Amino acid sequence: MPSSQDRRPWTFYVLSLLMLLFVLFLYGPMISVLVLSFQGPSASLNFPLRDPSLIWFDELFNPTRVGDVPGAFSRSLPLALVVMVLTVLISVTAGFGFRHRFRGSGPLFYMAIASLIIPGLVLSIGILVTAQFLGLSASWYGTALGAHLTWTLPFGLLIMFAILGRLSPSYEEAAFDLGASRWQSIKDVVVPIVFPGMIAVALFGFTLSYDEFPRSWLTVGTRNTLPLEIWTMTTNVTSPALYALGTVTTVISFFVIAVALGSIILIQRRRSK
Amino acid sequence: MNFTPVTAPSGASVTDTSNSGEIRLVDLTKKFGDTHAVKDINLTIPHGSYCCLLGPSGCGKTTILRMIAGHEAPTSGEITIGGTSVLGLPPVQRGTAMMFQSYALFPHLSIRDNVAFYLKMRGVGRDERRKRADEMLERVQLAHLRDRMPAQLSGGQQQRVALARSLITNPRVLLLDEPLSALDEFLRLQMRVELKTLQAELGITFVHVTHTQPEAIALADMVVVMDTGRIDQAARARDIYNSPATPYVARFMGAQNVLTGKVESIEGGIAKLKSARGETFELAPQKAAPAVGDDLSFSVRRDYITIHKRADAETQTATNSVLGTVDSIEYQGNFVKVSLQVPGLDTFVANVPDHDYFIEPIGPGDAVTASWDKKHAHVLDRVDTGASEPYAAH
Numbered sequence: 001m002p003s004s005q006d007r008r009p010w011t012f013y014v015l016s017l018l019m020l021l022f023v024l025f026l027y028g029p030m031i032s033v034l035v036l037s038f039q040g041p042s043a044s045l046n047f048p049l050r051d052p053s054l055i056w057f058d059e060l061f062n063p064t065r066v067g068d069v070p071g072a073f074s075r076s077l078p079l080a081l082v083v084m085v086l087t088v089l090i091s092v093t094a095g096f097g098f099r100h101r102f103r104g105s106g107p108l109f110y111m112a113i114a115s116l117i118i119p120g121l122v123l124s125i126g127i128l129v130t131a132q133f134l135g136l137s138a139s140w141y142g143t144a145l146g147a148h149l150t151w152t153l154p155f156g157l158l159i160m161f162a163i164l165g166r167l168s169p170s171y172e173e174a175a176f177d178l179g180a181s182r183w184q185s186i187k188d189v190v191v192p193i194v195f196p197g198m199i200a201v202a203l204f205g206f207t208l209s210y211d212e213f214p215r216s217w218l219t220v221g222t223r224n225t226l227p228l229e230i231w232t233m234t235t236n237v238t239s240p241a242l243y244a245l246g247t248v249t250t251v252i253s254f255f256v257i258a259v260a261l262g263s264i265i266l267i268q269r270r271r272s273k
Numbered sequence: 274m275n276f277t278p279v280t281a282p283s284g285a286s287v288t289d290t291s292n293s294g295e296i297r298l299v300d301l302t303k304k305f306g307d308t309h310a311v312k313d314i315n316l317t318i319p320h321g322s323y324c325c326l327l328g329p330s331g332c333g334k335t336t337i338l339r340m341i342a343g344h345e346a347p348t349s350g351e352i353t354i355g356g357t358s359v360l361g362l363p364p365v366q367r368g369t370a371m372m373f374q375s376y377a378l379f380p381h382l383s384i385r386d387n388v389a390f391y392l393k394m395r396g397v398g399r400d401e402r403r404k405r406a407d408e409m410l411e412r413v414q415l416a417h418l419r420d421r422m423p424a425q426l427s428g429g430q431q432q433r434v435a436l437a438r439s440l441i442t443n444p445r446v447l448l449l450d451e452p453l454s455a456l457d458e459f460l461r462l463q464m465r466v467e468l469k470t471l472q473a474e475l476g477i478t479f480v481h482v483t484h485t486q487p488e489a490i491a492l493a494d495m496v497v498v499m500d501t502g503r504i505d506q507a508a509r510a511r512d513i514y515n516s517p518a519t520p521y522v523a524r525f526m527g528a529q530n531v532l533t534g535k536v537e538s539i540e541g542g543i544a545k546l547k548s549a550r551g552e553t554f555e556l557a558p559q560k561a562a563p564a565v566g567d568d569l570s571f572s573v574r575r576d577y578i579t580i581h582k583r584a585d586a587e588t589q590t591a592t593n594s595v596l597g598t599v600d601s602i603e604y605q606g607n608f609v610k611v612s613l614q615v616p617g618l619d620t621f622v623a624n625v626p627d628h629d630y631f632i633e634p635i636g637p638g639d640a641v642t643a644s645w646d647k648k649h650a651h652v653l654d655r656v657d658t659g660a661s662e663p664y665a666a667h
Binding site for chain 2: 180189195
């Protein structure tokens, strides 16, 4: 090969620069928040970082000065977990239901997906109004849970469609051929094969709920979830405690994603060992 | 491969006393919506035979296999194995095992666990089923790969795993859905031999679906040629090849030329025919004597055709010959495939031994006479209605 063939074209450098800018734009703000959450007692909201310390993390868990962060977290986490479990259960079973064409399956599918395009804030108002009409009070474990499910279920269903679309029916037939009962074929063949997809659904369910703002807005009732609490804080807290909160929530999200991806990779590795 | 006959697994209950793998299909029909996938099929596959269901895609051969396997329920008709009806029974109770076209090995289980799957479903203990799976893997010479996952195996190895997984059920009928189609040419020929050897060693019935003529002829004791939803001919490979029953079979097997004429006279067991184009043919009807005035179709094997150059002006044909122009030449090694354009015929092919061909070579565009001896004319059961059948081999 002549050496001129090995040289990279100028477009490579242009595209690399573009990629670099994109990555900076993506992670720059997150890194800024992370760094500034270790700001010293000077309480400056801007760079530079002076006398790095952990006092704003301490501040965060002291509800007298900032908002009720521990309380908001103690609602957001169980809410996200419940949404996750329900999303997995409903999406997976619905996905299997849709594998067999039945009368009205098309319209039913589009109805299930349609809630994705309804603006979240409008939906929030609608749920509140409906709840009041029915004499129910808004709460994070009631109306907000329903509101979050309108958002996570369509995603879960779409993921299951993609997963099950690739699941060849011959696996179940082979299981049947080898004497498996219907239940054994689901337990020993189908579920293990689609398990990575179920983790993906769980991940979506958790993260979409954990940082959902618009659909929580009017449906949580008197007690805020974490995104609402952060929003409230941005209007009245002017200390790096805000950054500390940003760091803590990001770390939690990363942790959840890492656990989920880690388990997928573990399964894949076991299969191709 | 050295396969030893599979012994019945201890503790496995065999639901029927008869261990015969004779399959009988009676008036079998399968409809999907308004279309017949299979219509009024009657077929008996003898115990211990290697049967190939041969036909183009969509002819219903896989549907028949799936109905025997219990993966598809017939719309009407009866299926018996070993003399007893198996309709409504699950595969294991039928004594059938199916090998899927894609093998359908479970991607999340190791090779050993794939083979042991049947035993696990029956509640056989872990040590026992591992031992038996390892024995089975030993038989297909894959014991050293037992801890691998299916994705790490080659196509040929995957097929052997699929075989081992099917055979561990100790079936009396093994059903194979296009088992060789996923393999490359070299492996296909090798596995073909191994399948035949395996069948002979096990002595059970094999039903093998294929769309490849040479595969069916090489493997089968009994070839069943199918056209859209019906059986055209079920016979020994040699009979299918030499004595096709219908124009469709003659064309599909790819070795025959089909000609048609009207019977003008019958004298001394020899019928004289005249074609629509004025050619005259003679033949000796093997079965029922035709009546004068009837249309009659017959086939002549490609390798029984002799070709001679002729002058362009020569337009009169001798008996048992047609006039044509050479369309294409294909060298095949031991013979040369000469395709002719004959007015009024879709295809006409002569396979000329390469030695003869190169004594008097001909090329595309040459005017030729193609002739044959009347003893090679084989009368078909049905009058040709034109080569409208798709997939006819050329």
